[in-house]
Amino acid sequence: MARYIPPLSLLISVNDLPSSLGFVENSLNSIFSKLYFKAFYTEGSIHTHEVNYNITIVSFERLGLNLGGEEGFSLVLNPGFVEGDTSEFPMSILYNWPLLKYTKSFDLESFSFSIEAIYSLLLELGRIDEVQLFSMFMNVFYPDYGIDQSDSEEPFQIFIDDFNTNNNPATPLTLNVGGNEIEIIEDLITQLSSNGNEYSVFDFVLNDYLSSDDDFGSVQKKLERLFYDVFGSFTVDNFQKFLTPNFLASLNNLFLALEFPRSWLKPVDGQGEVIEDDSAKSLLTYNVGGVSYHSEKGFEFINPDNFDLTPSQIGDTGLLININNLKFDFRTDRNIPEADADRRPNEFQGVYADLVSITLPKKWFSNADYSTLQLAGRNLLIGTGGVSGTISLETLSGDSNNGNAYLGTQIGNWFIGFNYFDVRLKQNIIEDVRIEGLLTIPGLKEGNADAKLMIVGDIESNGNFELTFSDPQGVPFTLFDFVTFNILSAHLGEVNDNFFLGVSCEIWFQDDVMNKLIGDQKIIIPKLRIYENGRMEIEGGNTSIPTNISLNLGPVEVAVTNVHFGSHQQDGRNYNYWGFDGAISIDPLGIDARGEGIKYYYTVDNDDYNGVGDSLYILKLSL
Template sequence: MPAPQFFPALSNLIGTENLPEPIKSAFDKVSDKLFYKTYYVEKSIYGDTAYHNLVLVLKGNAGINIFGGDDGLQLLFNPGTSANTIEIPIALYYRLPILKYLRRITLNELSTIEDYFNLILEMFGISKPELVFEAFDIFLDGYDDTVLAFVNQFNANSNYSEYQPLPLPQTGNQFSDITELISFFESFGLDINLYILETYIDGSDLSKGFENMSLLFDRFLGEFSIDTLIDLFIPRISVALQSLNLALAFPRNMLQPVDGQGNVIDDGSKSLLTYNVGSLLYDTKTGFDFINPDTFQLTRSQIGNSGFILEVTNLKLDLKDNTNIPEADAYGYGPEFKGIYAQSASITLPKK
């Protein structure tokens, strides 16, 4: 008799403290019956995409006796490889692009042009010299001396009239001049990033502000719009129940499972005629989908105690009037064909 199998609890993977109500309460009520096996996960280096695959194991049979009581025929849902278990293969894929750049920010934290402006600076690690250089290149491109133009605009800006005039750097090198300008701003107690935002980006008009930011950050972002940023916060989730099965469990006086050598497996297990109902898929972009393979599999079995071994693989039943199973099409039958297909079927005579 095979040794009993033990499975890790699903609660080891999913911390209930991270679940919202009422999901947390519902999970706590059934967590003692939920287990898993063959867990596999792949994650991107930034954590913005991940693929999880596992087999959910539930203790107990989801089935009904349909003939002969407890010792008769049973109809089971997704019977597991271990006795009295249900196994449901599940695959989960998610993608949340913003995690590639930032770990702690939500879409509801972004309501103004300044919020988006600062987000882009943080996402791409744009330094103050880089920002000033880009602003000169984009918004002061028509001036022969961009540093002089910047200084003159600041000194003529009535919003900053309370500050002393901004000195003109004299290094003769644009990068060094920009570094000095940043130092001057800091000595005034001003943030040059905020000055660029207020002066060259129209924060009062969301549409105009994004248009100006698209120009300013084009070298970093390429094609850029508010939709581009919002898309970063929209998760893409795909969930698949990969195999939904119904199985007819035969009493051992009708069929008995056998091993590869044709010997009866004497552990109380039952032969199953399993109908692969299909896979149920859900995707946040495409919605629900159902893939229905319509296949049957029968456990290799001995018929009663006769010694005759029955083996059938990839059994398909075609009862539709308007479509065929692929195998019927391959043999040239019309769509009105109805019948049964088996990849292989055999009966082995008893051993001498």
């Protein structure tokens, strides 16, 4: 026969918990119905103002406590839960309400926490009568050392004069000369409530001396000084805490997990692809050692250890993250130092990592080689307000890169190597970026070596990545020893999964025929695309020439206005061609015409024909 385990609601309900837990009230309501208890016993003080409960909480389901609303993270209490098993949590709860040591009749819900209410309660707790209060009052507001020694009046007479002036009693107060302090006080108390007078010490002290700030000090300071002889050094603020019950609940030997919203982190599979199932969440699992909740200080983790984060993507940036060393901040009364340094609000909740490892997004690169360098995150703060920290390119030993080593990847036939990659984030905003690298382009030649461009990078706020090059003088490279491209600016782009280098360049020709036609004239191509597979095209098919150039064909002269580029097959050979269109003048006939001008073809498959090439040009006219 199965043993009966009573529900936790028999002992306590969510409504019994302090208001400071209101931020998780909905989550508590959802999990309280799933909790049961056993092994329950209590230990308490004789005044019952301090009680210690010991209990074992039992659950038959997975438990998650939402800590930050719809966009916040959840604290999963039993991440390793298997359907059909039970989870047990040994728990202790210390309940402490110092006020119960002095009175049993205090009603916290109706207490106003005003100066008047605190004053009356202090009188009750100290069991202070009118004589004692009068003596305390005189010591604070009319002390002996406050009187000018040349003045014949003494403190009680000064008080009497002040009272008669301020209150105009039916029968003015007089001093019982010759009595001791207690006798004088008792006589004044009698006068206050006789011969037509209806005053009490309790009322006039409050109304005449504790109602507003004055030369004696603020109301709060005067109240603290008045009751010093009874309660010692206390403040109104501390007394307010004294009036409020608090408790400390702690769980030991826990294996917990933080479950992050997908707007912060998205889990990825073994290939680094985001798991698109919205129910899949990134978990930070760890053997926490213990966790406590204090009604004033909030959550605190004790001796945390064995941290492990689900491999995840940061938001939609494409950056993959894996965390090692962590700090946690779930308290509501203070932040960890790192959160304060980042100017997060006091209610900040989240995690801090000294060091993390970062993997470049696959949408940027493929076949990345991390054998020399790695991307590392330093001083990362993740939580309320977003992500802050620095992401840098480092050697595997953790040293900063000096620019001599490159983190490389292949894009088609191209190679990109980064020697600097630093990104600084401030609460999800990219504040500073330093990305530099080298792009190698086979086919274009610098001497006998493949062409290399020094590039710089930028990351936009939406995660898009941009690589660019710019040099006002240009960097010249040759193609097939036929044409020189002097690249003035360039950017890396992608269309239909095909990468290309978009360049603005000048071109001139080494070929004898074209050199004879054009001479030393340079042609400006504002928008030329060079694809990873070696294919080239002018954007739009052709480009207008911003400055006039001419082709000298003997009796025929072509004033070029457009240049176009393409490929062609003929007689089994592969050709590229450059086309020059414009106005054609034929001397000495004086005939002007428009036409396609000239197309110059040259073979690009010479390697397949033992280095034997071919070229031709075609002139077309229309009169």
